[in-house]
Structures are given as structure tokens and as C-alpha cells.
Amino acid sequence: MAGYRDTLNLPNTNFPMKADLVKREPERLRWWRERGLYRKLRAARSGRQVWLLHDGPPYSNAHLHLGTAANKIWKDAAVRSASARGLDSPYVPGWDNHGMPIETEVGKQLRSEGVDADRLTLRRRCREYATRWVGIQREEFERLGVWGEWENPFLTMAPGFEAEILSSFGALAARGFIERRLRSIHWCPTDRTALALAEIEYQDDPAHSIIVRFPLLRDPGGALARHAGLEALAWTTTPWTLPANLGLMADPDATYAVVRVADRRFLLAEARLAAVADTAGWKEHEIEARTKGATLVGAVFEGPWGNESPIVDGTPYVSLKDGTGLVHLAPGHGREDFEVGRRAGLPVSCPVDAAGRFLPGTEPFVGRSVLEVDPDITRWLEGRGRILTAGKIVHSYPHCWRCRGPVI
Ligand SMILES: [Zn+2]
Known part of the structure; x- marks a missing residue:
């Protein structure tokens, strides 16, 4: 008896019903390779308008993950569609062979082998490590069906590539575009490396929120000197940056008030007075004088470590939405501080080593990690009468x- 199949009008095709990709994909890749299809495509498009995709290369340090695979497949699609549109679109894949991930991994291996490697050995081992992963990743990319110049990729560790970078740098230097100066960067004390902005993740952390008292040393402008015992108030959530304090930022257009509280006198932005009075628990206070921030510039106060801390124009970084309207300025700790400090001609102090430990000049905290010292600095300053209020907040760090x- 005939089966149902014979009663239906099905299309005839030799397209296999079963995908069987595990077997069929390698076959297809081999079919492409044996016929040299990529080379034929290059030859066929030779002389046409060039459409070149500059590949942002992956690190040669691990097996492909889904992100790297997806990224490469989309690039392949873009390059192939350019070829399909009649453009000459070769694809030159590359690898980034430098960086901390490789160094960290090789460092681990060397330690497990008990090898105390010198720099040359470390570099040689990193080069071997990177080379091995270039080979593995190349196979994995080809397995994804990506077409390109796999026999001739660019490698950032290739001597020719490095020479090209040096020669470009030399050309820039010769034309006066390069100069050596200090710059503020994010630094990871754990990895002991600088971090690019793209390598930073913000996270809400509990922090010490303190208002620090800066006694007046002298006021060349003369407006403040008649207020006996005057102290400027500055707020910070990073007490560990106080040893590097070299100034106070004011908003030149804001109004600042000299406020008398019992027998003490404080300087702060009038717009912040109510909030500070509330935090400090002032029952009664009286404004003795008002002045524009601009007239304060040049007045010199005593920093927490006994240094001179002059008021400078902090435009545009002085907020009247939090703090006291006077901002603790540490040009060695932070991009904005660095910029304002340089504009005001202040020196740069960064009394912290590569591992995030305090250097001499920060007594009694020399050798301590800046990441765990905030409570002790707060207590120490309290003992010296330099803290108005101390509390805890959560800030984005x-x-x-x-x-x-956390980085510094
Ligand atoms: Zn780190």
C-alpha cells in the first residue's frame, strides 16, 4: 500500500533536511579554501574603489568569547557586503598583544614555576604567550567563517608595527606636538597601573563625609583679617586626599559669609549656611560680614598638614548644591583639581606610591594604604581640632x- 508521502505533492530538492552543522561547516570552509575564494574575490575586485574596515583588534589572551565572536561576525558581514556592492574590500585582521591581562597571566605562571623573571625574560614569555593565542584565535575566527588576510594579520608586537608607531611619534615630536608634563590619571593601587576612563566603573560606596576647618593665616586683601580666629570650612568625602591639600576653591561670583557661632568664626558660602548650620547643630549664628568670592582669592589659610592653603578661583567646579562652597583642592589627586591648581600656579603634591601607600610628609600615616585610612585621618584631625562635622554618606566612587x- 502506498504511504501518505506518495499522496502528497512535495517539492523535489537535494537540499539536506538535516542541518548537520558540525559536519557541514568544516566542509564548507574547506570548499572555500580549496577553491581560494577569498583570493579570487580580491583579484576580481582589484582596481575598484577601496572600502577598508580598520579592525579594532582583540587581545590575544584567551579563547573567543561571545562578544568577540559577534563583533567579528558583524565586521565580516560589513566587509562582505562591501564586496558584494562591487567595492575592493580586503580585510586585515589584527591583534593587540600588549597590556595587563597578558602580563598578569604570565606573571602568575612564572610565580607558579618559582621563576623570579627579569624584564627581558618577562617580555619574552609574554611574546610567546601572545603568539600562542594569536594562533588559537585565528583558527577560531576562521572556524566562524570570517574571510580575511589570515596569513598576514597586523600584530601590535611585530617589530615593523612597533617601528611604525615610533616613527609616527618621532614625526609628531619633530613638529613640536609632543611635550612632557604632569597629568592627572586614574590609578589602580592593586594592579599598580594607570587606567583609561573607559576602564573605570562607578559604584556606590560608603564614605566619610567631613567638614574640615582651615584657620586663617593671612589676608593680603585685608577684608578677613579683622575677624579674629576666622576658619574657612571645606567639605570632603575623601579624607585621604587631605595630606595633598594645597588650596581652597571658591566661586568668584558667589556670596560668602563670615559667620559667628558663639566665640568662633567661620567662612563659607551664604547659600550653604542653612545646611551646614543644620549638620553642625548650630542653635544660633550671626552673619558678621558678606563678600564676593572674587575678593577672597589670595587669602591664605592653614591646611590640615600645616601647609599654606590659599583660596583660588575654582570656576567652574565649585558647587553651591552641597558642601560649604569652599572646596578642598589637591592638585595631585584628580583631574579637576589638577586643572584648577595649574591655572592658579599651585604646585602638585601626590604623596602616594604606586601601591597606594602614603609617602613621607604625611606623618603619622606614612606607609598606610590610602584605601583604608579615612577613619584614622578623620580621628586624627578631630584630635587636632580641625573637624567641624564628621559623618557617613554613600557616594559614587x-x-x-x-x-x-577602588582606584585613586
Ligand atoms: Zn585594579
Whole structure:
């Protein structure tokens, strides 16, 4: 008896019903390779308008993950569609062979082998490591069906590539575009490396929120000197940056008030007075004088470590929405502080080593990690009568994308 199949009008095709990709994909790749299809395509498009995709290369340090695979497949689609549109679109894949991930991994291997490697050995081992992963990733990319110049990729560790970078840098230097100066950067004390902005992740952290008292040393302008015992108030959530304090930022257009509280006198922005009075628990206070921020510039106060801390124009970084309207300025700790400090001609102090430990000049905290010293600095300053209020808040703080630890 005939089956149902014979009663139906099905199309005839030799397209296999079963996908069987595990078997069929390698066959297809081999079919492409044996016929040299990529080379034929290059030859066929030779002389046409060039459409070149500059590949942002992956790190040669691990098996492909889904992100790298997806990224490469989309690039392949873009390059192939350019070829389909009649353009000459070769694809030159590349690898980034440098960076911390490789160094960290090789460092681990060397330690497990008990090898105390010198720099040359470390570099040689990193090069071997990177080379091995270039080979593995190349196979994995080809397995994804990506067409390109796999025999001739660009490698950032290739001597020719490095020479090209040096020669470009030399050309820039010769034309006067390069100069050596200090710059403020994010630094991971755990990995002991600088971090790019793209390598920073913000996270809400508990923090010490303190208002610090800066006694007046002298006021060349003369407006403040008649207020005996005057202290400027500055707010910070990073007490560990106070040893590097070299100034106070004011908003030149804001109104600042000299406020008498019992027998003490404080300087702060009038717009912040109510909030500060509330935090400090002032029952009664009286404004003795008002002045524009601009007239304060040049007045010199005593910083927490006994240094001179002059008021400078902090435009546009002085907020009247929080703090006291006077901002603790540490040009060695932070991009904005650095910029304002340089504009005001202040020196730069960064009394912290590569591992985030205090250097001499920060007594009694020399050798301590800046990441755990905030409570002790707060207590120490309290003991010296330099704290108006101390509390805890949660603030958004930058972290290292690699080790998740806080950065400085
Ligand atoms: Zn880190």
C-alpha cells in the first residue's frame, strides 16, 4: 500500500533536511579554501574603489568569547557586503598583544614555576604567550567563517608595527606636538597601573563625609583679617586626599559669609549656611560680614598638614548644591583639581606610591594604604581640632574594571 508521502505533492530538492552543522561547516570552509575564494574575490575586485574596515583588534589572551565572536561576525558581514556592492574590500585582521591581562597571566605562571623573571625574560614569555593565542584565535575566527588576510594579520608586537608607531611619534615630536608634563590619571593601587576612563566603573560606596576647618593665616586683601580666629570650612568625602591639600576653591561670583557661632568664626558660602548650620547643630549664628568670592582669592589659610592653603578661583567646579562652597583642592589627586591648581600656579603634591601607600610628609600615616585610612585621618584631625562635622554618606566612587577595587 502506498504511504501518505506518495499522496502528497512535495517539492523535489537535494537540499539536506538535516542541518548537520558540525559536519557541514568544516566542509564548507574547506570548499572555500580549496577553491581560494577569498583570493579570487580580491583579484576580481582589484582596481575598484577601496572600502577598508580598520579592525579594532582583540587581545590575544584567551579563547573567543561571545562578544568577540559577534563583533567579528558583524565586521565580516560589513566587509562582505562591501564586496558584494562591487567595492575592493580586503580585510586585515589584527591583534593587540600588549597590556595587563597578558602580563598578569604570565606573571602568575612564572610565580607558579618559582621563576623570579627579569624584564627581558618577562617580555619574552609574554611574546610567546601572545603568539600562542594569536594562533588559537585565528583558527577560531576562521572556524566562524570570517574571510580575511589570515596569513598576514597586523600584530601590535611585530617589530615593523612597533617601528611604525615610533616613527609616527618621532614625526609628531619633530613638529613640536609632543611635550612632557604632569597629568592627572586614574590609578589602580592593586594592579599598580594607570587606567583609561573607559576602564573605570562607578559604584556606590560608603564614605566619610567631613567638614574640615582651615584657620586663617593671612589676608593680603585685608577684608578677613579683622575677624579674629576666622576658619574657612571645606567639605570632603575623601579624607585621604587631605595630606595633598594645597588650596581652597571658591566661586568668584558667589556670596560668602563670615559667620559667628558663639566665640568662633567661620567662612563659607551664604547659600550653604542653612545646611551646614543644620549638620553642625548650630542653635544660633550671626552673619558678621558678606563678600564676593572674587575678593577672597589670595587669602591664605592653614591646611590640615600645616601647609599654606590659599583660596583660588575654582570656576567652574565649585558647587553651591552641597558642601560649604569652599572646596578642598589637591592638585595631585584628580583631574579637576589638577586643572584648577595649574591655572592658579599651585604646585602638585601626590604623596602616594604606586601601591597606594602614603609617602613621607604625611606623618603619622606614612606607609598606610590610602584605601583604608579615612577613619584614622578623620580621628586624627578631630584630635587636632580641625573637624567641624564628621559623618557617613554613600557616594559614587570610581573602581577598576579589572580587579573591581577602588582606584585613586
Ligand atoms: Zn585594579
